[in-house]
Amino acid sequence: MKLFTKIIFTLFILTASLNALYAQTIVKGTVTDAKTKEALPYVTVTFGDSNQGAPTDGNGRFTIKTNDKFDYIKVNYVGYRTITRNIEAGKEQTINIAINADTRQLSDVVVKAGKKKKYTNKNNPAVELIRQVIAHKAQNQVTNYNYAEYKQYERMTFSLSNLSDKFKSKKIFKNYQFMFREQDSTAIGGKTLLPLYMEEKLSANYYRKVPYAQKQVVEANKQVKYDETFVDNQGLTTYFNRMYQDINIYDNNVSLLSNQLLSPISDNSPNYYKFFITDTIKDQQPNLIELSFTPRNTINKLFEGRIYITMDGNYAVQNAVLTVNKNIDLNFVRQMEARLSFEKNPDNRYHLSQSNLKIEFALNKNKGGGVFGERLVTIRNFQINTPRPKETYDGPAQVYAKKYDEQTDAYWTESRPDTLDKAAADLYKNVDSLQTIPSFKRTMDIATLVLAGYKNFGPFEMGPVNTFYSFNPVEGFRARLGGRTTTALSKRYYFETYGAYGTRDQKFKYFLSSTYSLNNKSIYSFPQNYIRASFQHDTKVPGQELEFVQESNFLLSFKRGANDQWLYNDIFKLDYVHEYLNHFSYAVGFKKWNQSPAGALQFQNLLPNGALNNVNLIHTTEMSLQLRFAPHEKFYQGKLYRTPIPDKYPIYTLRYTQGFKGLVGGDYNYQNVVGNVSKRFYASQLGFSDVSIEGGYLFGKVPFPLLDIHRANQSYAFQFQSFNLMNFQEFVSDHYATFTIDHNFNGFLFNKIPLLRRLKLREVVNFKGLWGAVRAENNPANDRSLLRFPTNSLGQATTYTLNNGMYAEGSIGIGNIFKVLRFDLVRRFTYLDNPNAPKLGLRTFVKFDF
Template sequence: MKRLLTPIFNKSIILILVLLSSLTSLHAQTVVRGVVTDAKTKQPMSYVTVSFTGTTQGVGTNGQGRYTLSTTDNTINQIKLSFVGYKTVVRNVTPGQDQTINIALTEDSHSLNEVVVKSAKKKKYSNKNNPAVELIRQVIAHKAQNQVENYNYAEYKQYERMNFSLSNLSDKFRNKRIFKNYQFLFREQDSTAIGGKTLLPMYQEEKTSDNYFRKAPYAKKQIITANKQVKYDENFVDNQGLTAYFNRMYQDINIYDNNVSLLSNQLLSPIANSSPDFYKFFITDTLKDVQPNLIELSFTPRNTNNLLFEGKIYITMDGNYAVQNALLTVNKNINLNFVRQMQADLSFEKNNDGRYHLSQSDLKIEFGINKNKGGGIYGERLVTINNFVINNARTEETYKGPAQVIALNAEDKDDTYWQMTRPDTLDAASASIYKNIDSLQTIPSFKKTMDIATLVLAGYKNFGTFEVGPANTFYSFNPVEGFRVRVGGRSTPMLSKRYYFETYGAYGTRDEKFKYFLSSTYSLNNKSIYSFPQNYIRASFQHDTKIPGQELQFVQESNFLLSFKRGANDIWLYNDIFRLDYVHEFTNHLSYSLGFKKWNQTPAGSLLYQNLLPNGTLNNIDLIQTTELSAQLRWAPHEKFYQGKLYRTPIPDKYPIFTLNYTQGIKGLLGGEYNYQNLIGNISKRFYLSQLGFTDVSTEGGYLFGKVPFPLLDIHHANQTYAFQLQSYNLMNFQEFVSDHYASIAIDHNFNGFLFNRIPLLKKLKLREIIDFKSLWGGVRSENNPANDPSLLRFPGSGAGTYALGSTPYMEGSVGIGNIFKLLRVDLVKRFTYLDHPGAPEWGVRFFVKFDF
């Protein structure tokens, strides 16, 4: 029986397996995936329709040109690809298999016959009863639900690449002798692409990161897992600052924000709440052969000079009214300096819940002094997001700490890692730029060029372990010193990264006195003291002159150009200052510093220190000695800057900066003659006002406790040069006002051409209107007023004189025209109060040179 059943059982098993196999093949799925590119440019193509031939089943490629198409119909053996302006392509597929088919589309060279369209009078554009405007209002109404911030939790992985090249280079430039043996540096691309045919790559940076978002309590954190960057010689370039500057220019573009930050400006988003008031919208196409169905919405600025985009957005018709793709450009007339072309391509992918998230952002900009021809600079920032996960809560530890953290091994990733991680394949020139730039820096001619550029721009001539400068201080003049000659220099990181030395010597032909400065710095974190974050201790001694109350920004006091001053300029000091300073910065941009200062000051020029003796006779004081301890606390969240040879040049942003200073004068310590305490607080912030431009606001207040002579009071920052200074009073004379308690506000508003763009001539010149206002309240308490105590030093009365503020604040304001020749700002300044003071100017014209986009 068993033998009889065995063959029957075996046949039954075989029969069942055959049936299962038949059923499996009957329902086997055909999956086709791949990437569609332009055969000429090699760039991925979005919204190409990919369908199975003979069916209505199809999809559109995403922002990276990728598609996935599947079916269980095993009779289908072909796919068809179509796109307007390109030849339709048909490819065979193998039924029942998962396969990859990458396709390059070629342009259709057949031209259309001429079509003449005649119409009635062109209808005036209006928002009323306009279906395009009604559609954009629906997009605006659904903005909140389509933002990442609408999720309780979100996380994703991100790849980012930024590169810069010299662009639009001629064959003559490329064939120069200097490049004879370095043709491998150049990169070829299609001549119609942004940047022109020939590029010379100069910078590239790549990052991968893990990103985490939490809605409540709000937290956003980025952990950089890998970082690769072209690095130049630290003697010439601040690599950290360069990265910060590029990132500020090429910020993340969130089209759902009302304003999009770009090139240190803000452009109104085409889906901003007020966008129908500034843009014209047109429905230009409907895409019904893709899922979901899309509407192509084109838009253009009402005023082409305003800071606005133009381009196209594709809106989903699945009830979300979400942006699936956006192509943003700017009009050639826009009031942006040096921008030849700009293009931002944004792509979004659908989440499991049916909503959309940004999957790729590709921002390309070319700059040039001449808008239409000549060499320029081309930059691109590509951001790709994948593994997007929603509502997956992480531990509290994940969201704590700084907003950005760099993994310890981030810079240790090898070429294999980057080849596996990049979402695309780099061309040969871009892939080899890291080693190419290293080779470039060994070329003597390149070193010489960088050396000359550093001398011209930063004022220092490098000699290896020591550099001489700054050049603009070698010669100057003033009424006290006459012609002043100065020579100085400092050590470089080539000597040591821990020890830094700086010195200069100066001589005045009129006073026939030598001045000098010596300093020694020790870095506590084995980094250059010019690298962030700083942590060092410094000792210095200076024997030199100074103007009381003059505080300059980003320039040296002995700068030749600042030798030219208005009015009387003979109030000076001879100072002997010994300082001991400790500075400690943290990566979250919180910093503190501690200081010790031994200061001896002697009046010079027409300045006299005098008091009344008990017998009523005037007594000249030749020396005031103070000894101070000080502390400063500073917090500048998200601060960005470029570290130059002399100063940190801030990169303006919307975040505030808080500074608190405390000084304690100690009588009897090393000759100190006075006890006092001085507390000063400052808050500065930039406010962006969309199409109305931006406003820089700085508020400050101070209070001095104790009884001191007037040279130790707060001497308010005056400016008698012809340069416009944002943090000084431009029509106040040196040492004109002193206070032991005060409050001030400075407001500088740049309209970015909002008004001038409506005036035809000014619109063409791309000038920008500016208003500025400063006000200072303060006074001197009776205990510090020499009118109440003759033993105190008298306020100088000769010449311009020195005064205490009364119940009326000091006020001045200005109207300015900026962007003259793309560099110059000219202000007409008016002083409103205290016009009865001797030598007080009521009007003045001031100049300010600033590089702006």
């Protein structure tokens, strides 16, 4: 026993001596990208080829320790070159390391053989591997957990990019030199950038599987803000976030720039992608296989790049590098790169830990300046299957904490997972300084006049300029001048007015409105909550309902066919509008409407003795209620209209109108109910469809001007919600249903035709159907006291019912002409015997698509 004790004591002494000989080695430092200088999170740093080490944190920092003797450390990160650095054993030392991206492309993979082997999915190990990834998708998604929660940091930046020294030295930028930023010339965006926008957001996110709930609590938000006179800051944020959405590689389709690109691990990706095993990474656990992929057709909306698959039985994606081919049919995109990193959970599965999406836009894909945007998302403190109280998951999908936009600089410095470089950190104050420079104010003032049509004079702005001059058969040449107040006058009170005069009818027209905001916000910002009173004395075309344009717009002066049946209107309206953060809204309205015929339009009925009687005025008094629900709706608020940003979510609208006889001179009792549902459906590589269904029913006996006058379009612009080959006031109904579908193939067919492929044209089809009728009680053929349907100068009827079946029209079109134009050849299929009914027409539409 004594001998055993001595042996143990001797071994202890020897061990202590060895430990003293080889003291603990401690290495600290930061790992950054050699080009961008950005800190890299979750980089593996180990001693030599051992498994002793640790990943960097969210700020790229690491600390590793060992009692063993090593003379170097190894730095390994997927998508970057593995490097080593010498160290001194037994000492504490700090080593900052910059690593370079692995820029290998698929073109570097060369297979030599006597005869080139045709790529095939059959017996292809790369395809077999991707099928395993697809088979394990469900278990590797966050939605596989009953509960999940995490903290998320987002940073979005936009800059003018690829600027030359000549551009930077121009006299106009003499006072803006403090705004420019330099970076590595090989990085996306080029050497010189001019940062213009940045937004940061910190949030807590909660997910529950059953019942399904996903909620984001925004704890802090900081944004570069421009003068609201020129820019809708809230809408700008919404637009940028729609362009740079979260990338979930496990979804079958990935949303990018309002398009959907097929994921390389979608269920049917082997039919659209070619896969190659290009590397096996064995110096980390678990081992990874680098799987490279490229589109079978490089012009289709598909990714190319690399994904790294874990070989631990999960077949999970640990990292991904996604780019697009230069030939891809994405407008204005010069370069795009998305890097995704995943981190292991306690159950050995993986969750997204960071994504970095960079895109440079430009008119010319090969040279010249552009716009560079980047969205960085970092996820921390990921927890699984830890249920929270029910109220945590209740309510809207996104809520904001109190004083979320009032956090101090010290709070942001402490809360960011990384450190902003000086140029980024100074951007907030730089933009504030920029807006005090007179030359910048003049530039924004000119841009607002050109793009929005308003000239700002501080508390008042004049416009829109495209309505100052127009012409039509009733008024002749029409001159109009108007404007409205701005938030510089008041955030609660808004006034708007215009005056107009027609040289042919020699009548003055005018409009006055006063609005009071109940939430001390601009009435043009979301969510709206206001009361408005207005009076309008002006002309109108019956059955013309315009989208995102005013009736006095100069371009609408040009119309096909006869356009001489008009109305003079006197309309007093009192409206209350209330929107909620969940995009539910309601509007209550009172309307006193007097309408009289103008031009060739006549209101006539037959007296009991059979004599023809001219009716000069129709009086109506209405109350209305509109309910609208647009979940997850996104839009940009312009000077005049909200421009919607289409998405997959439906929009529901229900409107009820009650007419009162005897109230403030109203002549008729009636009720009108109209419901509408619209939605965009995505079909992956086959494009997308915009679908709208509407129905209405009018109860009561009314003259034809109060029937549903179906939306017609006699302009040469293609209108989605109107019938493009229907004449104004051609059809009326007291109950109806409409169906509209507009499908954009996104070049799916044209891309397969060599002569058309280079033009990057996109094929579209459209169909509109209308069913309706007029009940006997509202048909003047059955009741001579009702106003007769209008006729033209030859006595031919110009207004009809739809009792002979559906009105239908369709079109085939070519979009993306010069990246902005769409032309449709429209064909009318029914009611071709109506006088002046067009059978064919060419319509155009201007739209900026990516």
